[in-house]
């Protein structure tokens with residue numbers, strides 16, 4: 001597919017983005033639990049699906065803003081393993097919405113240099129969704145901007161269980177020994193292998209839960225809870241979350257003193273330097 005010029009931020013928005021880049025680190029990986037679609041709809045006496053539909057507009061705005069800001073990875077919790085237990089008509093509406101969003105948005109993603117990936121038990125999705133997803137991923141596979149990672153039929157426990165099965169199989173077949181099992185091996189057997197862990201987890205809808213999302217990867221992520229429902233969460237809310245993130249001191253289990261010593265000098269990111277302190281590398 002021929003790629004058109006990407007959408008540009010407005011002048012006012014560009015100024016805000018420049019200010020954010022100047023005021024601190026832009027998180028390399030942002031993960032979002034998009035909650036509150038149902039409550040947004042209920043507040044307006046609309047069916048729940050109207051909230052999901054409006055939620056797609058928020059997805060569009062946040063993806064575009066993340067790409068313009070230079071965020072490298074954005075993981076969106078779009079459908080959890082537990083969501084299969086919702087009423088059948090809501091599940092099928094969500095699947096239809098996913099299908100139509102992939103059809104409608106792939107061109108825009110491509111134009112904005114976004115690389116689409118997915119994590120989760122993808123083979124459980126309806127075949128048409130699987131096919132459309134594969135097509136969108138293939139169209140965008142060479143894009144070098146933001147990686148938009150959709151968590152679909154995903155849960156953290158499912159993913160860890162799958163990794164454990166994979167590793168146990170290797171031990172059973174004599175390919176590795178028990179002593180070779182370490183954190184890095186487990187990480188490399190998760191669906192997010194090769195991605196940095198999220199620096200920032202945003203949850204909309206005002207609830208303080210992780211809801212079985214990226215349980216391994218969130219170990220040292222900064223958490224930001226927004227009271228706004230997902231359909232009303234736009235780039236202004238995202239900038240606020242990043243500003244809040246920039247005000248945090250990430251200690252990775254160390255004390256302030258050690259973090260300050262590590263953060264002085266050198267080209268490596270603070271997270272890398274801290275990791276080296278922890279592992280003795």
Ligand code: FPP
Nearest residue numbers: 034035036037038039052055056059078101
């Ligand atoms: C949670 O809100 C949201 C979901 C289960 C679905 C999220 C899906 C979208 C935003 C649309 C499709 C996404 C993409 C990537 C195209 P909820 O229904 O649990 O809200 P509630 O807590 O208010 O009931």
